[in-house]
Amino acid sequence: xxxxxxxxxxxxxxxxxxxxxxxxxxxxxxxxxxxxxxxxxxxxxxxxxxxxxxxxxxxxxxxxxxxxxxxxxxxxxxxxxxxxxxxxxxxxxxxxxxxxxxxxxxxxxxxxxxxxxxxxxxxxxxxxxxxxxxxxxxxxxxxxxxxxxxxxxxxxxxxxxxxxxxxxxxxxxxxxxxxxxxxxxxxxxxxxxxxxxxxxxxxxxxxxxxxxxxxxxxxxxxxxxxxxxxxxxxxxxxxxxxxxxxxxxxxxxxxxxxxxxxxxxxxxxxxxxxxxxxxxxxxxxxxxxxxxxxxxxxxxxxxxxxxxxxxxxxxxxxxxxxxxxxxxxxx
Amino acid sequence: xxxxxxxxxxxxxxxxxxxxxxxxxxxxxxxxxxxxxxxxxxxxxxxxxxxxxxxxxxxxxxxxxxxxxxxxxxxxxxxxxxxxxxxxxxxxxxxxxxxxxxxxxxxxxxxxxxxxxxxxxxxxxxxxxxxxxxxxxxxxxxxxxxxxxxxxxxxxxxxxxxxxxxxxxxxxxxxxxxxxxxxxxxxxxxxxxxxxxxxxxxxxxxxxxxxxxxxxxxxxxxxxxxxxxxxxxxxx
Numbered sequence: 001x002x003x004x005x006x007x008x009x010x011x012x013x014x015x016x017x018x019x020x021x022x023x024x025x026x027x028x029x030x031x032x033x034x035x036x037x038x039x040x041x042x043x044x045x046x047x048x049x050x051x052x053x054x055x056x057x058x059x060x061x062x063x064x065x066x067x068x069x070x071x072x073x074x075x076x077x078x079x080x081x082x083x084x085x086x087x088x089x090x091x092x093x094x095x096x097x098x099x100x101x102x103x104x105x106x107x108x109x110x111x112x113x114x115x116x117x118x119x120x121x122x123x124x125x126x127x128x129x130x131x132x133x134x135x136x137x138x139x140x141x142x143x144x145x146x147x148x149x150x151x152x153x154x155x156x157x158x159x160x161x162x163x164x165x166x167x168x169x170x171x172x173x174x175x176x177x178x179x180x181x182x183x184x185x186x187x188x189x190x191x192x193x194x195x196x197x198x199x200x201x202x203x204x205x206x207x208x209x210x211x212x213x214x215x216x217x218x219x220x221x222x223x224x225x226x227x228x229x230x231x232x233x234x235x236x237x238x239x240x241x242x243x244x245x246x247x248x249x250x251x252x253x254x255x256x257x258x259x260x261x262x263x264x265x266x267x268x269x270x271x272x273x274x275x276x277x278x279x280x281x282x283x284x285x286x287x288x289x290x291x292x293x294x295x296x297x298x299x300x301x302x303x304x305x306x307x308x309x310x311x312x313x314x315x316x317x318x319x320x321x322x323x324x325x326x327x328x329x330x331x
Numbered sequence: 332x333x334x335x336x337x338x339x340x341x342x343x344x345x346x347x348x349x350x351x352x353x354x355x356x357x358x359x360x361x362x363x364x365x366x367x368x369x370x371x372x373x374x375x376x377x378x379x380x381x382x383x384x385x386x387x388x389x390x391x392x393x394x395x396x397x398x399x400x401x402x403x404x405x406x407x408x409x410x411x412x413x414x415x416x417x418x419x420x421x422x423x424x425x426x427x428x429x430x431x432x433x434x435x436x437x438x439x440x441x442x443x444x445x446x447x448x449x450x451x452x453x454x455x456x457x458x459x460x461x462x463x464x465x466x467x468x469x470x471x472x473x474x475x476x477x478x479x480x481x482x483x484x485x486x487x488x489x490x491x492x493x494x495x496x497x498x499x500x501x502x503x504x505x506x507x508x509x510x511x512x513x514x515x516x517x518x519x520x521x522x523x524x525x526x527x528x529x530x531x532x533x534x535x536x537x538x539x540x541x542x543x544x545x546x547x548x549x550x551x552x553x554x555x556x557x558x559x560x561x562x563x564x565x566x567x
Contacts, residue, residue, distance in 0.1 A: 023379040023390070024366070025542040026472040125536065135476050135517060137536045186342055234352050235473060235480065237381025237388025239345045261383055261473030269342030272393065297343040298393060298403050305394040 001067040001153045003116070006100065008147040009061030014120065014139030017050035019128035023237065023260040030130040030138075033111050033215060033256050033279035036308065037075030040172050041115035043312040044072035044092045046319045052122055052129035054114040054145070058106040061145055068097045069155060070117035070319070074174065076109025076280060082165050090174055092319060094166035109280040121152035133257070170318050172311055177304060179277045182290040183270055186297055188243065190231060190265035198225040202268070202289055207251070211283045215257040218278070224249030225267070235263040241270035255279065271297035273304050336361075338413055340405055344393050346412050350385040354482050354510065356468050358385045363547045365416055367424040372415070376408065382546045383471040427549045432514070432529050434463070434505055434552040435560035440528035447490060447526060458526060459554055461488045467512060469548040477516035477534040477542030481550055484512050496522035503528045505552070516542065527552070530563035
């Protein structure tokens, strides 16, 4: 039982929560850029929040379901369709066997996540199914999905025998899980390095996500930061969301596939709760920043975590009830 | 010796312990002592420990801390780290491994060695002698999986990074950047001056330990001929 890539996307990769515990060897965690969308898509299908999913960028691939499956999409809305019938994000969808999933138009967001009930049958590398492109390991053959790839599914039995596409009648509310305003930051160890005017600029100005931004990092186009002195730094371990100041005064935000160590001054950090919102912004879009305290950052993350946990339970109950009723109705 | 260090948050999900900012085996030994101590505690909250020249980055799971009732998580972790760094027990600190890494300095594998010798008006053999005379410390692995940042090379060997990075540096290439020497574990773009190549596989996806070098290792380069290089390469 599997799904087959019948048309290749620009960069569709398998991702999960990431590969932790190997950063001392220079092996970065990777994982879904938008962990909320991954968790929501998984929850809608009854999976655990961190089950491996396909992270899609537009134009995304076209997928043939060899077997019937319950799927869900979350994150970016790429105008998904099953057998050319539009299917929404944030709802569980019953896809009949031999159906084709395609993506027609990027309506909103940068990354869409496809979860399949019971997940994909993959061999983890160093404890994770996330695709590590640089060393060509993890995920599916350690690379982005190609035309002709057959990704095995863990669900081996045909769930529902009738061949009807079904969009299940409930929606995961994700609006409050994302910050739609300015991206919130905490000061970094070199916050005092740029001059006062540059610091003000960071908090009041507008920055554009540069074209060559990717899973490694988001480069920002904006007014150059001025520093009073040149700071030579010894390389040190860094983390996702760190904002590095490059020698030319421009900024780069470290994202999922960032290097484990870096020597550029860290002037600020995106709060963890806002990384998913940032991950859904596209190159060319403008972003603003606002400062919060560490305690606020933590509280926002905790609220998000609790909401996701609640959503997961609620989704699982709804789906199980629906499956039971369906079974009862049939017999 | 209890050198000065500072402990600071790094964003909202990590903490960094920073020692005196210099490349020094003694400072690094303190980093490694703390690293191994924290590792031995197998905290359920810590996801990664990243030792570097003079710092240790501690990445943790805030949600996990909150589920355990530690609130605010950052404050709790800061206090915990402060306590642990104060009293690092030495029992679980392994002696540094001494690695002998075969290195072939044949110009066919070392595109920058001829220029390095010429600019210093010395023979290629002098460059080889300088590079192999030192036992290096692996200060950190970063940039690429398993890329060891080693130092220091002798002053005569120090060379700034190339102005034009190469688009493809073959796996195993041994380079110099400033006072550092390193080995490309996988083929990659890179700006280090390439003075040799090891036939050893520095990164293996099938091995239980994927990386040949890890922080704290002591490394000595053993010069080998092109013939021996090919031989070892075939045996790999």
